[in-house]
Amino acid sequence: MAEQATNPRCILVVDGDVLVRHAIADYLRTCGYVVVEASSTDEAVTVLSDESVNVNAVLCDADAPGSQNAFQFRAWAADHRKHVRLALAGNIKAAARKAAELCDDGPHLARPYDPQAVIEYIRRLLGSATP
Amino acid sequence: MERGRFGTCESGLARGEKGSLPRVGFDTKLDLLTVCLVTMLILGGEQMSDGEIVVGPGRAHAPVILLVEDEVLIRLSLAEPLRDEGYVVLEAGNASEAVALVSTGHPVDLAITDVRMPGEMDGVALTAALKDMLPALPVILISADMSPDRHHRGEAFVRKPFELEEIFNLIGELMDPEWQNKRQIRDAS
Numbered sequence: 001m002a003e004q005a006t007n008p009r010c011i012l013v014v015d016g017d018v019l020v021r022h023a024i025a026d027y028l029r030t031c032g033y034v035v036v037e038a039s040s041t042d043e044a045v046t047v048l049s050d051e052s053v054n055v056n057a058v059l060c061d062a063d064a065p066g067s068q069n070a071f072q073f074r075a076w077a078a079d080h081r082k083h084v085r086l087a088l089a090g091n092i093k094a095a096a097r098k099a100a101e102l103c104d105d106g107p108h109l110a111r112p113y114d115p116q117a118v119i120e121y122i123r124r125l126l127g128s129a130t131p
Numbered sequence: 132m133e134r135g136r137f138g139t140c141e142s143g144l145a146r147g148e149k150g151s152l153p154r155v156g157f158d159t160k161l162d163l164l165t166v167c168l169v170t171m172l173i174l175g176g177e178q179m180s181d182g183e184i185v186v187g188p189g190r191a192h193a194p195v196i197l198l199v200e201d202e203v204l205i206r207l208s209l210a211e212p213l214r215d216e217g218y219v220v221l222e223a224g225n226a227s228e229a230v231a232l233v234s235t236g237h238p239v240d241l242a243i244t245d246v247r248m249p250g251e252m253d254g255v256a257l258t259a260a261l262k263d264m265l266p267a268l269p270v271i272l273i274s275a276d277m278s279p280d281r282h283h284r285g286e287a288f289v290r291k292p293f294e295l296e297e298i299f300n301l302i303g304e305l306m307d308p309e310w311q312n313k314r315q316i317r318d319a320s
Contacts, residue, residue: 018228019235022221029214036207039224043203050204 008131010034010053011122012084014044014060014073020112024059027115032131033122041066041073048081055084057125059118061111062090085125089113192238194306195219199229199244199257200273209243212295218302226252226260233264241305243298244285246274255283269305271298 011033015021018039025035036053038044041064047053058077062070070088077086089109109121123129196218200206203224210220221237223229225248233239242261246254255277258270262284270285279288287301 018223018231022232025222034211037222037224038203039228043224046203047207053204053207 008032008034009056009126009128010036012036012038012044012047012055012058012060014038014041014058014064014070016040016061016063016065020061024113024115024118028118028122031119034131040064041068041070044073045076048077048084055081057085057087057122059087059089059109059122062088087121087125193217193219194240195221195238196302197221197223197229197232197239197242197244197261199223199226199242199248199254201225201245201248205245209295209298216299225250226254226257229257230260230264233261239265239268241302242268242270244270244272246272246277255281258283258285271301271305 011028013021013025013028013035015024015037016039021037021039025037028035036047036055038047041060044058044060044064044066045068048055048058060070060073064070064073066073068076074086074088077084087109089111109118194217196213198206198210198213198220200209200222201224206222206224210222213220221232221239223232226244227250229242229244230252242258244254244257248254248257252260254272254274258272261268261270269287271287271289272283272285273289273291273293275291277288286305289297289301
């Protein structure tokens with residue numbers, strides 16, 4: 001428990017819309033998480049490939065820009081960063097349904113984000129009520 | 132955290148969070164704008180009649196730094212130590228994102244921007260755009276290869292790689308109320 005207090009969990013937020021990304025990242029920081037922001041799946045891969053960044057969970061927009069789409073990125077993460085829990089979010093119904101199939105846990109996350117729903121989802125994903 | 136030279140992808144990363152502002156939840160851009168404006172009012176930002184946001188002296192909220200850098204690991208390795216120092220850091224991956232963030236009316240006390248960035252605007256053009264929106268906003272430009280002779284409207288230029296302390300000292304200087312007062316007098320004259 002003490003370790004969690006000094007080393008809060010790290011969430012990677014991947015979203016090409018800076019205002020949406022800033023809003024949810026800021027809320028997660030307020031809740032005590034360390035948040036890394038990526039504006040594309042390429043940036044997300046760069047972050048996850050860096051061993052000095054210990055990411056515990058990824059919150060990724062299903063429509064995030066990048067050379068890989070979100071679903072390819074999800075497959076990459078599953079291959080290369082097996083310990084990282086990943087949540088996909090979508091604001092288009094079809095994308096959201098597809099995201100739901102690929103989420104690591106529970107129902108899909110709707111975008112625009114409901115901050116409280118995101119927090120509850122991440123807590124469930126990480127199996128911990130505290131950051 | 133051991134502080135080394137920054138502006139390279141080899142920098143270490145700090146951990147821990149300080150300085151985040153309490154914020155209510157929101158889920159649309161319109162709501163975000165509303166929250167930003169309300170937060171600005173609650174935390175002491177002042178809105179002038181022409182829409183210009185006052186920065187510097189009289190600031191009652193945690194200092195907000197806009198950090199614009201397209202290399203995510205460099206951005207991260209600068210953003211985290213700044214947060215550890217108590218600053219609120221808004222991250223933008225390019226000039227367009229920075230303009231979008233500032234356009235919401237979110238209070239910003241200082242901007243740090245890389246010069247070479249993809250997109251329509253580089254750091255020098257972004258600095259000019261920020262100065263048009265917020266004339267009193269101090270801007271620090273960072274670059275590995277920009278000529279010191281190139282004209283820009285920022286307050287300072289730092290060459291990459293740089294010592295983190297150098298940036299911290301510069302930020303402290305540019306946010307110092309006395310410096311802000313001197314500059315306002317200079318600008319008025």
